[in-house]
Amino acid sequence: xxxxxxxxxxxxxxxxxxxxxxxxxxxxxxxxxxxxxxxxxxxxxxxxxxxxxxxxxxxxxxxxxxxxxxxxxxxxxxxxxxxxxxxxxxxxxxxxxxxxxxxxxxxxxxxxxxxx
Amino acid sequence: xxxxxxxxxxxxxxxxxxxxxxxxxxxxxxxxxxxxxxxxxxxxxxxxxxxxxxxxxxxxxxxxxxxxxxxxxxxxxxxxxxxxxxxxxxxxxxxxxxxxxxxxxxxxxxxxxxx
Numbered sequence: 001x002x003x004x005x006x007x008x009x010x011x012x013x014x015x016x017x018x019x020x021x022x023x024x025x026x027x028x029x030x031x032x033x034x035x036x037x038x039x040x041x042x043x044x045x046x047x048x049x050x051x052x053x054x055x056x057x058x059x060x061x062x063x064x065x066x067x068x069x070x071x072x073x074x075x076x077x078x079x080x081x082x083x084x085x086x087x088x089x090x091x092x093x094x095x096x097x098x099x100x101x102x103x104x105x106x107x108x109x110x111x112x113x114x115x116x
Numbered sequence: 117x118x119x120x121x122x123x124x125x126x127x128x129x130x131x132x133x134x135x136x137x138x139x140x141x142x143x144x145x146x147x148x149x150x151x152x153x154x155x156x157x158x159x160x161x162x163x164x165x166x167x168x169x170x171x172x173x174x175x176x177x178x179x180x181x182x183x184x185x186x187x188x189x190x191x192x193x194x195x196x197x198x199x200x201x202x203x204x205x206x207x208x209x210x211x212x213x214x215x216x217x218x219x220x221x222x223x224x225x226x227x228x229x230x231x
Contacts, residue, residue, distance in 0.1 A: 035219065037222075042224060045206060045220075102164045102213050104151075
């Protein structure tokens with residue numbers, strides 16, 4: 001079974017600085033997808049960024065980028081120019097590439113605080 | 117386009133009762149998944165429906181059930197409620213059943229409290 005581990009329960013950063021959230025995963029599959037979701041106090045899980053395992057290029061979405069190390073099974077999220085609105089719980093998630101495998105496996109989450 | 121809508125937002129029930137939660141997916145999405153979120157266990161997959169058929173099921177007792185209607189709306193039912201069922205229940209919809217990495221879009225969740 002696949003597992004996802006986020007080793008940082010809490011992180012804090014000064015506004016406008018850069019922060020990196022860590023995520024490691026375990027799988028024997030070669031085809032899969034990785035996601036970072038953000039959950040603010042409104043409770044809605046919002047997709048931040050998505051990475052296909054077969055792509056070597058790291059995904060980027062505006063201020064958010066990932067460092068995907070497939071051999072090390074590592075998938076960290078970098079947030080540049082942190083803003084107050086970035087404060088939330090961040091979840092790393094894994095999904096198999098097998099057709100019909102819709103299930104997401106989540107890490108335990110990292111609570112990110114932005115200090116003004 | 118409207119997002120995933122879950123109703124109600126809050127529920128308070130007593131042990132032994134049953135509860136039904138509702139989820140309306142994004143228009144055009146045919147896959148609906150349910151997740152349970154608790155402080156202790158985190159986010160756990162309950163089940164997934166596609167075209168009115170349950171495609172996958174997580175490791176939950178039979179008290180947890182669901183269904184999907186022809187318009188893709190889904191309901192989740194929990195019978196004989198236990199204190200441990202208190203949780204945030206999240207619904208997510210997707211265009212496909214996976215395999216292509218299409219992202220899941222989540223609703224705001226239903227907060228269930230069992231007393």
